[in-house]
Amino acid sequence: MGLWNELDNTNKRPICTCDAASKYATMAEQDQVHQVVMGLDDDTYSNVRSRTLALDPLPSLEKIFMMVQQEKNHTRVMSEQDH
Secondary structure (H helix, E strand, C coil): CHHHHHHHHHCCCCCCCCHHHHHHHHHHHHHHHHHHHHCCCHHHHHHHHHHHHHCCCCCCHHHHHHHHHHHHHHHHHHHHHHC
16 A cells, blocks of 8 residues: 555644544545445456455455455456356
8 A cells, every 4th residue: 555655644634632633544445445435346356345345344445355356356257258
């Protein structure tokens, strides 16, 4: 998730050690998950989007990446079977 780290480096947030810091970090990660999921191509990854948004709690970005890769591989295999 290098791109998110670069964004975090440019947008300095105040350092906080209270309980709210962990809640804020969780909310920020969930925002990133929503941005990634909603940015997926409708035609190709609508299944991944609907499955992901139905999960509680939301999966990590790494898990979503794995789900997208799995869907991509499945689509490729099914396409090869059709030909």
